[in-house]
Amino acid sequence: MTKHDATTTGRDLLGNALSADDKELLDLYARLKNLSARNDLPPVAIANVKQAMVMLWNACNDLALICEEPGCD
Amino acid sequence: MTATTTATAYWNPKTETLPKSQLRALQLHKLQRLVERAWHTSPFHRRLLDRAKVSPEQIRTLDDIRRLPFMTREDWMANQSDKPLFGDLITRPPGDAIRYHLTSGTSGRQPLRVLDSRKDWSWIADMWCYGFWGFGIRPSDTVFFAFSYGSFIGFWGAHYCCEKLGCLTLASGNMTTEQRVKQIVEMGATVVCATPTYALRMGQTAEKMGIDLRKDGKVRRVIVSGEPAGSIPAVKKMIEEMWGGKCGDTAGMTEIGTIMIFECDHQPGGPHIIEDHFIEEVLDPDTGEPVPYGERGERVVTSFGRGFIPLLRYRTKDLVCKVPHTRCSCGRTGDIYEGGILGRVDDMKLIRGTNVYPRAVEAVVREHSEVEEFQIVITRMDNVQDEITVKIELKPDLQDVWPRLQAKLGKDLADAHEGLRFNVELCKQGELPRFELKAKRLQDLRPQY
Structure with missing residues (x-):
């Protein structure tokens, strides 16, 4: 149900360009989500x-990088 | 953890200091996703939205929140009665949950049952982190929880918050008050968490045990929650004098699973709203229309974090007064509830034509440090005249002050209530009930029709 995908747009929910730290957090989250499923x-x-x-x-939700339910928790 | 990360005053510098326009944009984004999710996954919400003829695509601006129907505790309770145990508000099978909690039952009604997933529970702890970090709690702290760890959610999330922060976290479970006081001193706890009532009780118990918490303890912060008294200045002053540390208020509710407001270290006279995770509307309880800054109204909360239970425009019946974030110099852009939770919209009592709120009575009584415990009792004489009596229990060995105190309390209570006469009665030591969780200091013994 994710309408905004920061990894595709390269931007957070506020429209800011992702920093290197943001990208790393998002990458870790995505990998862990895949493993969790x-x-x-x-x-x-x-x-x-x-x-x-x-x-x-x-971390990703608080930093306005994602807005979704992971669904595999 | 580096010096840089512990030095920041904010748990989440990025969103806690967002300019309002960006904060509103973030809230809108989250609101749209929440409505969409509720529509698709919660039959309870789908019915409410259908009945109000609202669909997710109609939420285009933040003002469109007013299109959404209110959600009430009564609806929720009825839903759980109709479809035991959890109703069809929940978005996932109960088997996906890791936590089960109940409302406290203070109101005497059927408790609500709530479930949380692993992610929800982590979010719940995270909201407490906003508050604890904001009030100055750091990984080096030793935090003591004077809490029973039962089915009431209380400080459960705060406990997990402290583990997340890296604090040494002390659970006191079924300890007696004396055992708790002893451990607080023995372990050198630097932070104590309790209801305001119980923080006072532990202080009184310490005195009776011959322990001077200011000298013998190391407490630098007392974090209170669960009662409106946490934002009454006289109560905080008493707690701070007993413990020798700053007292900060937080407030949450089982229905959202965590706190939505917290006092920051600057203590501007009320707690900040965590606005990147909640939309807090303040409405006229009768008309449902928004009230401006500085006017009292009912809190209506929309919560973004709990996946199991979407909460959209939930009418809390909490009485609050919102003021702008600029009241505080801390830099957070979350607005402030001046004076915290002021009481319940429905706990106002009408006595001979005068409105009486229990919190206002407590604010007067707690100005008098000689008082150890009190109760408010409302009766009806000869089926006609209502009487309000404040029963007072004094601290030990202070009986001599009673005649003066009785007169002063009667005058102060009348002055605070348009001249209404209060009866003020003395009770024996230990006669009045003591509380660990939410105090019940009001007895309305009038016939209920």
Whole structure:
């Protein structure tokens, strides 16, 4: 349901160009979200990846980089 | 953590200091996504929106929020009764949740049941981080929670916030008040979190134990929540004198799962709204129309963070007075609720034609440091005349002050209430109830029709 995809537009929700730090946070979040959606990893990986993913969600959400529900938490 | 990151006064410098125009643009973006999500995933909201003939694409400006229907506690309770246990407000299967909490039940009504996902719970802690960081809490702090850790959400999110910050976090669970005081001193806690009532009670208990918290303890901040008293200056002064640290107020609600306002370190006379995560409207409770800055009205909240439970224009019945963020010099652009939560729209009592708010009575009573505990009792004489009585319990060994205090309290209460006569009665030590969570200091014993 993401209408704004900062990685595609290169801009945050406020229209600012993404900084290198923003890009790195978004990249980490995207990778963790992909891992969180998988069901073929061992419990130890899945549970800890999901924990990490929601923490990254917070950073990206607070910094106005994303506005979405990850859906795999 | 580097010196640079701990030196900033803001948890989130980017959005806490946004110019208002950008803050409004961010809120609009989030509002549009929230309405869209509620429409697609919450049958409860879909019905409300359909009934109001509103669809997501009609939300084009922030003013369009007024197209959205109100959501009420009554609707929510009825929905949970009709479709136990959680109603169809929730957007995901209950099995996706990691947390279950209940409203406190202070109002005596059926408690609301709420669920949170892993992401929601992380967001809930994050909102507390705005408040704790803003009031000066840092990773080097040792934070003590005087909280029972039951099904009431209370300080649960704050506990997780402190772990996220990197503080040494002390949970007191089922400890007695004496055990809590002892641990606060023994562990050198620098921050204590409690309801205002319980912060006072711990202070009184410490005195009885022969502990001088100002000298024997290391507390530099007392963070209170859960009662309007947290923003009453006389209550804060008492807490600060007892503990020797600054007292800061926060306020939240189970319905949003976390806090939406917090006092910053500058303490401008009220807490800031976390406006990048909430839209807080202040409306005339009767007409539903917005009231201008500086006028009292009902808080109506829209919350962006909780995925399980979308909250759109929720009527809180909290009485507030919003003033511009420029009242504070901290640099945050979130507006301020002057005096915090002023009470409940529906807790006003009409006594012989005069409006009486329990918070206003408490503000007068707490000006008198001799008072240890109090209760307000309203009765009806001969089925005709309403009487209001303030029952007072004094601190130990202060009985001599009673005749003077009784007269002074009667006068001060009358002066604050258009001359209304209050009965002021003395109670024995230990006669009045004590509270750990939200205090219930008002008994309305009049017949209810």
